[in-house]
Amino acid sequence: MRIRSFRLRLTLWYVAFFSLLFVLFSVFLYGVLSRGLERRVDDALVAEVNTAVAMFEDEMAESNGDPVKSAHEVTLDMRLHDSLVAVLSGTQVLASTTPIPPGEVEAIAAEAAAARGPEVLVPRSGWGRNGTHTAIHRTTVNGHGYVVVTAQPLDVVAADLRVLREVLFFGMPFLVTLAGIGGYLVATRSLAPLGWMAEQSRRITGQNLHTRLEIGNAAEELAVLAASFNELLSRLDQSFESMRRFVADASHELRTPLTSIRAFSEMLLDDPRIALDERRAFLSTIVAETGRLTRLINQILDLAKIEAGRGEWRLERIDLGAVIRHSTEATGQLFRDKGVELIVHLPERPVIVRGDSDRLIQVIINLLSNAVKFSPAPAGRVEIRLETEAGQARVSVADNGPGVAAADRQVIFEKFRQSGDALTGKPQGTGLGLPISRQIIEHHGGRLWLEPERGEGACFVFSLPLAGEDAAVEEEVGSGQEDPDRR
Numbered sequence: 001m002r003i004r005s006f007r008l009r010l011t012l013w014y015v016a017f018f019s020l021l022f023v024l025f026s027v028f029l030y031g032v033l034s035r036g037l038e039r040r041v042d043d044a045l046v047a048e049v050n051t052a053v054a055m056f057e058d059e060m061a062e063s064n065g066d067p068v069k070s071a072h073e074v075t076l077d078m079r080l081h082d083s084l085v086a087v088l089s090g091t092q093v094l095a096s097t098t099p100i101p102p103g104e105v106e107a108i109a110a111e112a113a114a115a116r117g118p119e120v121l122v123p124r125s126g127w128g129r130n131g132t133h134t135a136i137h138r139t140t141v142n143g144h145g146y147v148v149v150t151a152q153p154l155d156v157v158a159a160d161l162r163v164l165r166e167v168l169f170f171g172m173p174f175l176v177t178l179a180g181i182g183g184y185l186v187a188t189r190s191l192a193p194l195g196w197m198a199e200q201s202r203r204i205t206g207q208n209l210h211t212r213l214e215i216g217n218a219a220e221e222l223a224v225l226a227a228s229f230n231e232l233l234s235r236l237d238q239s240f241e242s243m244r245r246f247v248a249d250a251s252h253e254l255r256t257p258l259t260s261i262r263a264f265s266e267m268l269l270d271d272p273r274i275a276l277d278e279r280r281a282f283l284s285t286i287v288a289e290t291g292r293l294t295r296l297i298n299q300i301l302d303l304a305k306i307e308a309g310r311g312e313w314r315l316e317r318i319d320l321g322a323v324i325r326h327s328t329e330a331t332g333q334l335f336r337d338k339g340v341e342l343i344v345h346l347p348e349r350p351v352i353v354r355g356d357s358d359r360l361i362q363v364i365i366n367l368l369s370n371a372v373k374f375s376p377a378p379a380g381r382v383e384i385r386l387e388t389e390a391g392q393a394r395v396s397v398a399d400n401g402p403g404v405a406a407a408d409r410q411v412i413f414e415k416f417r418q419s420g421d422a423l424t425g426k427p428q429g430t431g432l433g434l435p436i437s438r439q440i441i442e443h444h445g446g447r448l449w450l451e452p453e454r455g456e457g458a459c460f461v462f463s464l465p466l467a468g469e470d471a472a473v474e475e476e477v478g479s480g481q482e483d484p485d486r487r
Contacts, residue, residue, distance in 0.1 A: 007079050007187045014183030021436055028137045037157040038133065045083060049150040051121070052078055052085050052445050053137050056148060060141045067146065071095035074148075084151040089110075089235045097463055100149075111149045112136045128153040130138055141392050162423035193222045197229070254296065257289040299432040306439045313443070317467050318357045319350040320393050321386055326357075327364035328384065331372070335448070340372050340380035351386060354467040363448075366433040367397040367460050374401035374458070391466050396451075398459035404450060412450060438460075441452060 019121050032367055052074055054175060059070035071087035071094035078085040086096035091109045092101060100108075110123055118138045124130045134151040197213050204211050212233060213226045264282040268274065274282070305311045328344055335342045366383075371382040380400060387394045415435050434448075441448040446464040 007191055008186070010187040010191075011016040011180060011183040012435045014187070015176060015180045018179040018183070019172075022160075022172060022175060026172075026284075030161070030168070032165060034157070034161055037160060037272050038154070041154065042135070045121070045133060045150045045152055046119070048078070048083055048085065049135040049148055052087075052150060053139050053148045056087060056146065057139065057141055058473050065142050067141075067144070072454045082152065084149070086149045086151075088147040088149065094146075101108065108134065108136060108149055109147065112138050124151075126156065127151070128480065130154045130158040134356060159325040163209050164381070193226075197226060198251075201229070204233065204297065257296070260289045261286050261293070264467050296432070299436060302360075304437060304444065306436065311443070313359070315354055315356055317352055317354055320353050320360070320395070320464070321346045321351055322356075323357055323360050324364060324384060324386055327361050327368060330361070331365055331368045334369065334372050335382070338372055338373045338375070338380065339378035340382055342368075342372075343381065343383040345383070345385040347386060347388070351388055352467045353393050353444075355444045356440075356465065360444075362396070363437040363440050363462065364397070366437050370433065370460075371397050371401070371458075375399045376401060388466065392463045393466055394461065394463045396459055396461040398451075399457040401457045403453065403458045408452060415447075 045304060055074045055077060056070055059073045060067065063069045063454050067087075067089060074087060074401075075085055075095040075097045084096065084098050087094045088105065088109060091106055093105060105125070106139045107124075108122075111120060115136065115138070120136050120419075122134045122136060123131060124134055125246075127134075130153065132151050132153045134149060137148045139146050139148060150346060171316065191482050197225050214229045264286050268279060268282055302311075322346065324346060328342060333343070335341075339424070368382065368384065375382055382397065382399045385396045387396075439466070441462045446462055448460065448462040451459040451461055
């Protein structure tokens with residue numbers, strides 16, 4: 001069964017980790033204490049056997065070499081010690097403080113004979129309930145070899161270790177319980193800011209997106225989480241504000257042609273005696289406003305698709321010069337109708353980029369349409385130029401019109417933001433051409449901008465990265481040679 005509570009999962013992980021740590025510590029402590037107690041027994045046995053050997057040698061000197069009497073004297077003097085003390089001559093026990101188990105005498109004699117040094121420590125598992133450690137020392141007196149043995153059962157060591165095991169066994173549940181309670185309290189305190197964040201988040205709606213999470217002096221990780229959430233709220237607030245502004249602007253732009261269509265339709269309906277010429281004028285206005293409304297709706301849908309990432313793109317290697325030539329041919333009648341001169345500067349070599357030719361034609365036609373719209377008649381002049389520089393294709397469209405007012409330069413690329421006519425001061429167009437154009441250029445990995453103020457007119461520029469090998473040869477060929485074409 002999966003535990004869904006993060007607090008409980010943290011507590012269980014904490015308890016599991018603490019339990020594992022406690023078990024490892026208990027094993028380590030038990031091992032260290034066990035070796036320490038056995039080492040202390042061995043050190044005591046070595047000290048005792050050396051003492052017994054020294055006493056035996058002294059007694060042999062005093063008793064004129066009587067080994068039995070000397071052995072008895074040694075065992076009598078060592079009887080007060082807890083360990084067994086015995087003196088052997090070969091396999092014969094001369095004296096012993098306590099009886100030696102059967103078969104152990106021969107084993108001790110064999111071990112003493114096989115030892116490389118005079119002294120050896122031997123653990124004996126078959127001697128005593130918990131085993132016995134023995135210290136065996138060989139010595140030679142008056143040319144005869146003797147073996148002095150001290151032995152200590154490990155019953156005391158086993159008793160101490162049993163007490164330790166009981167303490168660890170019965171203490172572990174108590175400590176684990178304390179660890180669980182402590183872990184739960186720590187987890188609760190650590191996750192408390194998450195509860196505060198959740199409570200504050202529930203209070204945030206579309207009407208108060210400006211609200212931000214406040215968690216005080218929380219841990220660094222939670223502070224980072226809160227900061228990230230606040231950044232998300234800021235982006236949502238900006239998106240909602242942009243959406244509100246877009247809906248308001250779109251409603252306003254849609255209302256204008258609809259109002260005009262309705263007004264002229266009502267006039268035609270209310271007064272059937274309107275003259276034929278006036279009726280034709282009204283109908284022409286209705287048709288024009290209907291076309292404007294259609295273009296506006298199509299541009300809104302097109303922009304929405306691009307911003308949502310659902311636009312249709314056919315990216316391929318194309319000659320940007322051919323795209324410009326197609327665009328100028330498509331807008332040629334606009335220039336002829338208004339009497340505006342169009343000057344085209346194209347390099348002799350093809351300028352290859354990777355892009356959607358239809359979309360790029362849409363951008364260039366929009367820039368040319370804006371330029372001819374604001375150029376004075378009949379002395380207007382529009383110049384479009386294609387260059388390559390630093391691995392980029394650069395297209396500029398400049399006119400000799402009134403330019404863009406300083407107040408409009410900052411918002412010219414925003415939706416439904418339009419520059420006014422030089423004479424009437426009224427906006428022209430839908431205000432979506434430049435935002436759509438910028439979205440298209442940015443989708444191609446380029447950028448679109450308005451050049452700083454110059455002597456006259458406005459100059460819009462966009463750049464696109466050259467495709468593949470064309471970027472490599474651009475430095476060698478350059479773009480100095482142009483093919484001016486006047487229309």
